[in-house]
Amino acid sequence: MPNHMWMNDDHIAFADTVKRFFDEEVTPNKDTWTEAGVIPKSLWKKAGELGILGATFPEEHGGLGLSRHFDAVTFLEQTKAGDSGWGVSVHNIAAHYITAFGTDEQKARWLPGLASGDKVAAIAMTEPGTGSDLQAVKTTAIRDGNEYLINGSKTFITNGGSADLIVLVAKTDPSAKGRGVSLIVVETENLEGFAVGRCLKKMGMKRNDTAEMSFTDVRVPLTNLIGTEEGQGFIQLMKQLPWERLILGYMALGASQCALEHTLAYVKERKAFGKRVMDFQNTRFKLAEAATKIELLASFCDTCLTELEAGQLTAEKAAMVKWWGTQTQCEIVDECLQLHGGYGYMSEYPISELYTDARVQKIYGGTNEIMKEVIARSLDID
Ligand SMILES: Cc1cc2nc3c(=O)[nH]c(=O)nc-3n(C[C@H](O)[C@H](O)[C@H](O)COP(=O)(O)OP(=O)(O)OC[C@H]3O[C@@H](n4cnc5c(N)ncnc54)[C@H](O)[C@@H]3O)c2cc1C
Secondary structure, eight states, X not given: OOOOXXXXXXXHHHHHHHHHHIIIIIGGGHHHHHHXXXXXXXXXXXXXXXXXXXXXXXXXXXXXXXXXXXXXXXXHHHHHTTOOOSTHHHXXXXXXXXXXXXXXXXHHHHHHHHHHTSSOEEEEOOBTTBSSOGGGOOOEEEEETTEEEXXXXXXXXXXXXXXXXXXXXXESSTTSXXXXXXXXXXXXXXXXXXXXXXXXXXXXXXXXXXXXXXXXEEEEEGGGBSSXXXXXXXXXXHHHHHHHHHHHHHHHHXXXXXXXXXXXXXXXXXXXXXXXXXXXXXXXXXXXXXXXXHHHHHHHHHHHHHHHHTXXXXXXXXXXXXXXXXXXXXXXXXXXXXXXXXXXXXXXXXXXXXXXXXXXXXXXXXXXXXXXXXXXXXXXXX
């Protein structure tokens, strides 16, 4: 399995803690939470106590002040443990809008609760009428005295049913396109006019309470605008999306490793025509291909992480790691499932969940077609 050259003793110790957390707190409860369609709030608190949620938040706001390498460790360990239903990545992404663009007062107000797990975060961009074309969002946040009056609806929101804090993408100037977009924090507790609709039934990620939500004359203070200037939301999104896309690259990597490990164990046990499935040349070649792709993806993710930390990760390279990483993940889990034969199709085998969970990776975080548009645009310059 890949050797991440940046991993020092601190990263290894952190990885041990996170791995133990998944082994002890998540894995034994997977079936119960899959049935419930939601992760209990108590898990967030436990993760907060271990420093998993706030690893990269500033120390003065309840975090550990560490580099993004530590978050990468978390997303790797989560997916290596075969989970992608717990929306910790979305919580992290939402919080990083506050760390990156929030005022000191906003950071002090919101980050400690997000680090401790007392508050769960979501990010609400997608609407029933628009997903890929973010500039076309219809949700409005109109100034009214010292408040914003919010109207609109969102869909497919990860952690939507349990979110205490939502980073909302809304138009503060509905007459403008991208320049009219702002990011506004909505705190959901006892919030009049805010409603969570159904938790959506999905083919994968069944432990996540992905939900619809509506805003009807919801009022929040003007001070909930992230940053100090309206109309900055689209730029803020563009600046943070490389991190979101790299997270999906690391999650693709961990899930691919998990699929390979389960498959290796299976094909060494299973017999056909008097020999182990592992002994067929086709099996050996498929596994060799998967192991090679995993090494390539790890190197690519690590390069992107180095560039991100140096402030040099471009939108197009982040798009490359997202589309290629998730495409590669889907190829690997498909081949791994095939090597399980009919058992791979049965829910009791982990490869089955890895397969259904993988599919959405090519869709959310910007579809892979949009990623290729971003890359092609960067090539189409004279
Ligand atoms: C499980 C799950 C969790 C999600 N979590 C969140 C969340 O937490 N927050 C959030 O805001 N959203 C979330 N989403 C929404 C997700 O980001 C969107 O589904 C995604 O951005 C695509 O938008 P859409 O579904 O409206 O598809 P559309 O934009 O309608 O796209 C339909 C198809 O057209 C293609 N297409 C669109 N435009 C172009 C173009 N210019 N060129 C070529 N092809 C194009 C797309 O690639 C796609 O194949 C989630 C979705 C799922 C399924």
